[in-house]
Amino acid sequence: MGTTLLIGSCEPFSGKSALVLGIAQRLSQSGHAIRFGKPLATSLDWDASKEPIPQPLIDDDVRFIGDTLGFEADRLIPSLHLISPVTVTSRLGLGQLDAGERFEQLCQQVAAYEGLTLLECAGSLHEGFLYGLSLPQLAKGLGAKVVLVHLWQDSLSVEPLLAAKQSLGSHLVGVVLNAVTPQEVNNLKHQVVPTLEAFGLAVLGVMPRSPLLRSVTVSELVRRLKAKVICCQERQELLVETLSIGAMNVNSAMEFFRRRRNMAVVTGADRTDIQLAALEASTQCLILTGVGEPLPQLINRAEELDIPLLKVNQDTLTAVEVIEQAFGHVRLHEAVKATYAFRLVEEHCQLNRLFSALNLTVHNV
Known part of the structure; x- marks a missing residue:
């Protein structure tokens, strides 16, 4: 039986794709089998007035990450639903909140896969609830572990993390604090991180704000x-x-x-x-x-x-x-950003600590 890891956030554009790239590259380099997808597609160049939803439904973020890492097509997991004004209206008309039969099929595929299934969730903790694909719903349904990428502004940024911990419970294995003002990184590590750890929030990384990634x-x-x-x-x-x-x-x-x-x-x-x-x-x-x-x-x-x-x-x-x-509200779809994301995650995230929590043996390369 394989392992499933969800990468989520409390608000959109927090840096999930950058962390996904760093994790996936490290695991691929060490020879681990890995598949990637987004259960709920949130980034797709699709005109609802001209064409039906493409099938298989591969989110643009998934396609970019797959191309960047050289993944074969069968290592990209199609999305179950697409979030858009058109599909939201359709879901409201159905009057249901579950993800349907395709979610059961995803659960079976994940259970049968011997490697790591890495899934990027929607923008916020509860986005996708109408589709049965919010982060807590996915964590519970897939029996998955969760890492949150969280934008850090000041001490008030702790509150959404504490609320997320209460919602996710034992599924939450750690958080990565992102977009920290560079001059505040050391202060955060020495004064704030120990307190978060005492609250039961394992801090797996403190990544400085990057003008390039926000460009x-x-x-x-x-x-x-x-x-x-x-x-x-x-x-x-x-x-x-x-x-x-x-x-x-x-x-x-x-x-x-x-x-x-x-x-x-x-x-x-x-x-x-x-x-x-x-x-x-x-x-x-x-x-x-x-x-x-x-x-x-x-x-x-x-x-x-x-x-x-x-x-x-x-x-x-x-x-x-x-x-x-x-600024800071665009997708990570440029090669130069991906290259920088690899380095940022490698230098500022404790990936070995994450892999240990997932019971994965990963050798340094």
């Missing part, structure tokens, strides 16, 4: 802003880590831009001086708001430097709000 691609900003791409269409894979607003005088702007890296700069379409200054800094894309079109010399310079130039209909404040909401 967003230019293409994602284009999508969210409904922006027009004026030049460098092929450079939309660039990653934006910080946001700057070009609303000051040009001398102040240049000094400010020099201190930032991998920026998206938002400024009015009429501020050519700020726009040209931004192009000479660590800028990944320049976003123009308001009326007016960019001058030809600006477009020429952006093309010379391979910096995408975007034009949006929103005012500067609205555009900034949209961009700020994007």
Whole structure:
């Protein structure tokens, strides 16, 4: 009989996929058999108005992780249901809360598999309850162990973990605190972690906040802003880590831009001086708001430097709000992020302690 491990969180975009990558890579390198899936699909490029739900239902996160780790198709577990406004309406019409026959089949497959079944759960502790696939329901139904990845802000961040421990009981084997301000990591390890351990919460890792993992691609900003791409269409894979607003005088702007890296700069379409200054800094894309079109010399310079130039209909404040909401709320679907996630988990998580709790023998490689 194999082992089942659920990776969950108290809130969405907490870093579950990064931990999954680190765990799966380490086990694969040591020769362990491992399968991966998401019982409830939450990330899928699907248009409900044009096509039925694809079968087998492979979540985009699952496909990316499988491709990154070189998993064969039979090591990717199809999702049982897809969460979306359309399917929620359908579930409400059925008036049922269980996951149905396919969940029983999953239980049988998991029990028969001799390796580790690694499953990433939905965004929060109780998301998926309507489908019978919330984290507590899965833990109980599969007899699985659980690791929670939890965003850490301050001491109040403890409360959701304590509530989760009460809900999950003995299924919870540990937590990983994520996105900790780098200068707070040591203080957290020495002052907070011992208290959490005393509460019965095994802390398996304290991972510092990563601008790279929180970054967003230019293409994602284009999508969210409904922006027009004026030049460098092929450079939309660039990653934006910080946001700057070009609303000051040009001398102040240049000094400010020099201190930032991998920026998206938002400024009015009429501020050519700020726009040209931004192009000479660590800028990944320049976003123009308001009326007016960019001058030809600006477009020429952006093309010379391979910096995408975007034009949006929103005012500067609205555009900034949209961009700020994007940081830290995008999927881990870029190879450079995956590579960094491997290192982050390896350096900051006690994977051997986790494997011991799962009764897995894993040799260092």
